[in-house]
Amino acid sequence: MSEPTHETPRTEPAARLRPVLDRIVSYKPGGAVRSPDGRSYPLASNESPYEPPPAVVKAIGEAALGVHRYPDDAATELIAEISRHLGVAEDAVAVGCGSVGICQMLLEAVAEPGAEVMYAWRSFEAYPLLTALSGATSVQIPLRDGVHDLAAMADALTERTRLVFVCNPNNPTGTAVHRAELAAFLDRVPADCLVVLDEAYREYVRDERVPDGLTLLAGRPNVLVLRTFSKAYGLAGLRVGYAVGDPALIAGVRKAHLPFSVNGVALAAALAALGSEAELMARVETTVQERGRVRTALIEQGYTVPAGEANFLWLELGDRSAAFAAACAAAGVAVRAFADDGVRVSIGSPTENDAFLTAAAAFTVRHG
Template identity: 40%
Template sequence: MDFEKLARPFLKNVQPYKAGKPIEAAQRERRTKEGFIKLASNENPYPPQEDIQKAVIDMLSQVNRYPESGSFELVMELAKKHSVSPEEVFVGNGSNEIIDLLVRAFAFPDENLVYPWPSFVVYRLVSTICGLESTEVPCMDNKVDLDGIRWAVNDKTKLVFICNPNNPTSTYVTRQEFSDFLESLPEEILVVMDEAYYEYVTAEDYPQTLEMRKNRSSLVTLRTFSKVHSLAGIRIGYAVADPQVVEILHKVRQPFNVNRLAQAAALAALKCQKEIQPIVDQTIKERESLRKAILKIGWECPPSQTNFLYIIPKGFSGDVCEPLLEKGIIARNMAQFGGEADSFRLTVGTPEENRKFLEALDAVLAARS
């Protein structure tokens, strides 16, 4: 039987998401137990704080019971943290789920989405799965082109997604740029600001969208526990939005969409801000040091406001990620996600991991000279 004929026709255009290569996969492929350094998926290189680990372990004895649907306690704490009402907070199984739910809940079959490109690939994936038209607006000088997005919006546009800072280009749009952009859009268009890397931002003119929501009810802010809180493997994120938007999201989410362990981990993470901040500071310092080293060899690397760098090799033919992998470094080629040819993304690791990356890169370049 040809099951392709039974599936929805537009699924033929969907390519399954290809994640950054796990360390275990690299070991299997090379039939070795030797260690690899993974700098491919914008993860925090450090494990969760001990209090977070303890909260997860303590919750294990209760996983025979379904979690509280709606993540009540976590919603209350997030509302307190951001000085909003609980009715304005929605918790999801990672911000990915919330992106999916927003599209399913608000976009009609004949409507479209607009987002920058390259950017977070889930925008493209979700719109294609839902059979919707989407407009991908090319970045300009590795930065989200808000003017281009505005011109791409038409009377069929329902949602605009903006990743700020942008993944994979690592750059950001300013407060004034975003404010002008919002004023130029019809109020009925949902503008979703995806702020997965918010805690790594140092730019003083970065837009504070939680405050900007006061002047635009159709602005949705997404945040995640995956990055700065080291919870990428447990899947939990949240949205701050108008109460009606939150109510609609609850109508389309799955029952018990956020498991007990994730809720416990996130609650504990909210109490670990003082312990996490030194790691953030170190990541920012290492980010700048790595970028200087990349620029020194003559490669392009935009200023980053994230925990990763977007690197465009110059004078190097081919995918540098392959020879780096041979030397134990897992980086992420970005050409497949709309980046420039042979561009790659590099997560900022620990100081030791970053040192080993630079040593591996020196060896790769020496072998080519």
Template identity: 40%
Template sequence: MTIKVAAHIAELVPYPPGKPIEELEREYGISGSIKLASNENGLGPSPRAVKAIAESLSNLHRYPDGSCYYLARALARRLEVDPRRLVFGNGSNEIIGLLAAAFLGPGDEVITSHPTFLVYQNVVQAQGGVNRVVPLLDMRHDLEAMAAQINEQTRMIFLDNPNNPTGTVFTAAEFEDFLSRVPRRVIVVLDEAYVDFVEPELRLDARQYLDGQVPVVALRTFSKAYGLAGLRVGYGLMHEELAAYLHRVRQPFNVNSPAQIGALAALEDEEHYRLTLETTRREKARLRQAVEKLGCRTFASQANFFLIDVGGDGKALYEHLLRQGVIVRPMQAYGYPQYIRITPGRPDENDRFLRSLEQSLKELAYGR
């Protein structure tokens, strides 16, 4: 083809999503696989959400509510904020894209960490922006080094808290010290996709930074703790002036009707939410202890996942587990070639993972 494509687009590397169960079973001719790879809710969606969605399906011929009116008001009440401070998207990924579309131009610079959620850097590159990437320090955001990267071209900074893939967090004091070094013209994006799983005493309250001198945007999602990853619904929490600009570049009807209805029902199902957090916390601790008995090193995490140093080639172990119908996430793309990342599933799935891991470690001569 002779179509001219800008270099920053031609050089983009697509985001590598976790392997779907259906793809695995097609490739290997197996069934009954399990997936502990994509930080999904092991308990599944709220039964109330499933029921509400099923009851709404006869209205699929109607366009969705472009303003997410009922979801916005319910969430605003829960968060005790003005609904004008909420912008909803097709997953919080879309909010990342909207921020880039509204506030970045060619040559503008954005500071991120490595490793972190890979979408940040892709979105910046797609806008013709420049990524300034700072390595993590001891698996945590190096806020000091990130602040030192700020210059006249800096327009935005992305901080995922907890970090993906390490699950580490920074404290409110550390964040406030960092903000004191950020110019008022720079937007700080605080990605809190996994905030629900953070121990309460370690959580930041993003709301208290929305009216500060430095513009702060908090990103959250219904994909993790609320179990609605397949519906793609997330939101940004920000000053209403920033929100107004995002609405100018947001496509109409960007959140579909089942997603809005499911998210509203899930928000109201406090029992399922509580059970999700309790089960994740319990199973994560159990899995870490069992994995370490197999001779691998695990890392503490404030998210619904954790890293495992398998003592060998993480991708080879990943592929070995695939043949047993177990999907985990290899960490080579994140700069950790000996690591895998797992998300606790149901207890029976976790038991199966441990059996498969033990077999793979033995056959590959990894671990102890």
């Protein structure tokens, strides 16, 4: 008797999948690269280059002992601490699986076939993917001089516009809009259209003209602020984000939450990270200083680099973007090329940044 086989025959899918999947390009995270001599510098994904503080590591270890139980789906302790930390009501906060997870929750709450979701382009790569999956239609408004063109976005609003993403600072360009223009834009948005201020990189902002989105919420129940623990708080691998907004809006958003999508280890780590904020914000300041140093060096090398307010920089390389990324990869430096638009490079440790600057200088010698 022959041995049974468990190989799955390669056939066309038997189940009917949604046609929209044929038009979606899957999200591609920054991959690891390595130089011929084994060096690897991960500067493609806007991660913190630092390991978690001891208190966070301790909290992770203790929480790991409880992974046989479901986590607190209401994130009670974390929401209470975020509430205290920001000075907002607990019912004004929702927690999700990273800020991108909350983006998905928001789209599930407001989007449907025939609805429009507006955002600048180029901006966060997840917006078009999540919008397409929601059944809504993307409306992309080109950046103007590398910055959100809020006037054009306001002009493009229609009765079908259900949600507008404003990524501030913008990913991948790092540019940010200022208070006056943002407030003027918000005043033009209809009251029944949700505006999401995506502030994943808020902690790295040093330009005082760039507003804290929380200060724009009063009197605007259709505005919501997104934040994350992935960047400044160094928990990219655990996926915790949160939203702050009008309690009625937050109550609706919570209904779209996937049960238990924020695990217990992540909840404990985020809580400990808030308790270690002084140490973490000192690291953020180091990154900000490195951001300035790297940008100055790149400009001296002849690159066009807009002033950035995040933990990365944007190189306007056009059709040289892929070649630049390949040259960096050959030196063991992972960066992100975006078609023929440009290259985003994360700010890492001084050693990682020096490796990148060396690769960038070598590229100018070879390619001008």
